[in-house]
Structures are given as C-alpha cells and as structure tokens.
Amino acid sequence: MRHECYFCHIKTVESLIRKFKPDADTAEGFIFAVHELLAANRDMANPQLATQVHRIARQHLDNGNLYAAEKKEANDLLLGQYEDWKKRVRDTDDPFYTAAKLAVIGNIIDYGAHSVSRDISAQIQGFLQQDLTIDMRGELKEALGRAESVLYLGDNCGEVVFDKLLIETLGHPNITFAVRGKPVINDVTEEDAGYVGMDRVCRVLSNGADAPSTLMDFSSDEFKEAFYAADLVISKGQGNFEGLMECDHPNIFFLLIAKCAPIAELLGVEKNNMVIVRR
Incomplete structure (x- = not known):
C-alpha cells in the first residue's frame, strides 16, 4: 500500500x-x-x-447512507443548471466533444477522493478553462459509431447529471447506465439515477455491489453478463478506473480526473489532469 x-x-x-x-x-x-x-x-x-x-x-x-446530504446537494445544484448546460452543449460546433468534456469535469465531485470544493460551480468553471491531457474523444466517437450496445459505468452524484447530458447528446439507441448496488460514499445508486431522470433517457442497471468502484468478483451475474456483452464500455471516474484498469474487456474507454498522485503516475499525467483514454 x-x-x-x-x-x-x-x-x-x-x-x-x-x-x-x-x-x-x-x-x-x-x-x-x-x-x-x-x-x-x-x-x-x-x-x-x-x-x-x-x-x-x-x-x-449507524448510518446506511453516510453522504446522503452531499449527494442530494450536488444533484440539485447541477439539475438546477441543466438547461443552461444543455444549451451550451447544443450551441457548440461539436456537441459531443463539449458534453464529453463536461462528463469528465463532473468527476471532480468525489468525496472519496476528498476533491470537492465548497464552490462546486466555480470548480467546474476552472476545469472548463483547461484542456484534456489525454484526449481520445475522436477514438471514442468512432467506437460509439460502431457499437450496437454501450455500457456506461456511472460514478458519483452531481457528476451523473453531466453523464445524463452526454448520453442525451449521443442519441445512441442502446445504452445502459450502471450504478452501485448500495449507497457508498457519494456514488450514484438506482435511487439517485432516478432522481436526476437518468431512467428516462436510458436503461439503468445496478451492479449489485457496495464498492466505490466496479469490482467484477463482487458484481451481480446480471451486471457481469451486461459488461461482457457490451460492444463498448465507457467507464467514468477514478474508482472505476482502479477496479477495471487490468480488465479483459476488449473495448473500454476511461473518462476521469486523476485526483491523486498514484493514479496520475499510472496514467502518465499530473494530479488533477483530465483524461479520456482507451486501455
């Protein structure tokens, strides 16, 4: 360790x-x-x-949902801004590129990594001024065009609102959004996904586990079947990256902010750099 x-x-x-x-x-x-x-x-x-x-x-x-207040606060904040962000994405030259960057930026809302500012909106604006250090959006866009089925692995509340915006922007007919099986840190569950309306834009699937990551050994059979059947996996966040960086799925992209030195070193970037990478 x-x-x-x-x-x-x-x-x-x-x-x-x-x-x-x-x-x-x-x-x-x-x-x-x-x-x-x-x-x-x-x-x-x-x-x-x-x-x-x-x-x-x-x-x-003696509390089964330790970050319930933080989860709701982050979701409410970004839901309140949703139409503004949606217009901003729609009005850009390449809505996919903008929505994908926002989805990465949302990954800063991570209480497990102790990365959340008191002013989340200002924090988001700060990251908007930065470029992605590893930027494989072009490759991701091509992979989406070829994939008949997509499994999108969610990470945190607040962030999930930007995930919803990206999924709406993609307009792909067969996307499943995966969530945690039980509350852990501020990670998104089925209840949280329903709260932000994710179930109205795509299928939502629990992974059956209480890990702040995707750990295949502890995930449900239904989730594992969906994971390996998907033509493309989009994995959001540092926790999912840690759990899946050595997985054997042939087509997986990781979208995250490297929020600590060990993960930054693994990716060959600096702490707090944004990446979209295929491994």
Whole structure:
C-alpha cells in the first residue's frame, strides 16, 4: 500500500468523525477498526480497502447512507443548471466533444477522493478553462459509431447529471447506465439515477455491489453478463478506473480526473489532469 492511499483512508475516517460527531467510545472504535483493517491488508487492492472502510463506517456510525446530504446537494445544484448546460452543449460546433468534456469535469465531485470544493460551480468553471491531457474523444466517437450496445459505468452524484447530458447528446439507441448496488460514499445508486431522470433517457442497471468502484468478483451475474456483452464500455471516474484498469474487456474507454498522485503516475499525467483514454 502506498503511503498516499493509507493517508487517504485515514482522512476519510477523520472527515466522517467531524461530520457525525460520535461519542468518544464510538469514534475510538471506528478509528482502530480501520487501522486494524489497513494494517492487516497492506496488499489488498485499494478499491476493496475503500469498500471495507465504508462498511466499517456505516456500522460504527449507524448510518446506511453516510453522504446522503452531499449527494442530494450536488444533484440539485447541477439539475438546477441543466438547461443552461444543455444549451451550451447544443450551441457548440461539436456537441459531443463539449458534453464529453463536461462528463469528465463532473468527476471532480468525489468525496472519496476528498476533491470537492465548497464552490462546486466555480470548480467546474476552472476545469472548463483547461484542456484534456489525454484526449481520445475522436477514438471514442468512432467506437460509439460502431457499437450496437454501450455500457456506461456511472460514478458519483452531481457528476451523473453531466453523464445524463452526454448520453442525451449521443442519441445512441442502446445504452445502459450502471450504478452501485448500495449507497457508498457519494456514488450514484438506482435511487439517485432516478432522481436526476437518468431512467428516462436510458436503461439503468445496478451492479449489485457496495464498492466505490466496479469490482467484477463482487458484481451481480446480471451486471457481469451486461459488461461482457457490451460492444463498448465507457467507464467514468477514478474508482472505476482502479477496479477495471487490468480488465479483459476488449473495448473500454476511461473518462476521469486523476485526483491523486498514484493514479496520475499510472496514467502518465499530473494530479488533477483530465483524461479520456482507451486501455
């Protein structure tokens, strides 16, 4: 385990204790349960560790949806701006390129990576001024034109509103949007997808798991069947990238912001660079 990953998990514990203000005994139990997990599983993949950390958090803090308020706030914010963003995309020379960039920018709304600013709108505007460091939008557009079926792996609330805008812009007749099976961090679930109206633009499918990632070993049979049957997989976010960067699907594109040094190094970019890459 890299030291950055260890401290990221500890930062999660600290932020949840600040938020929920448990009594001293509960906080101590939570802290040391996570410490023991990390100490005993130094070689466990980071998405699996994050899954276990948040299971421990839900148990010790007696809350099944730890980021419910943050999820709703982010969704409401971007839903309130939706028509403006939709017009902005429609009025550009290449709506697909603009919508794809916005979908990547939305990935900054990630409480698991501790990347969310107090002013999300200003944060989005800042990323709009930057170029994608790895930009395979052209290749993605060609792949979409050839694909009869597309599986789009969602990541976070707030971000999902830009995902919806991209999916509407694509106009592809056979897209399935995949979500988490249970609440974890601010990741999008079926309930969240319904809240932003994703079910009105495409099919929504749960992956059956409570990981803040896509971990095939823990996903439902229905999801695994959809994953391998899809001609094209669009994977959103850093968590999904971590879970799938070595997967054997022959046609997968990753759209994300590299929000930490280890992931940036894997991609050959700098921290907070935006990428659309095929691996």
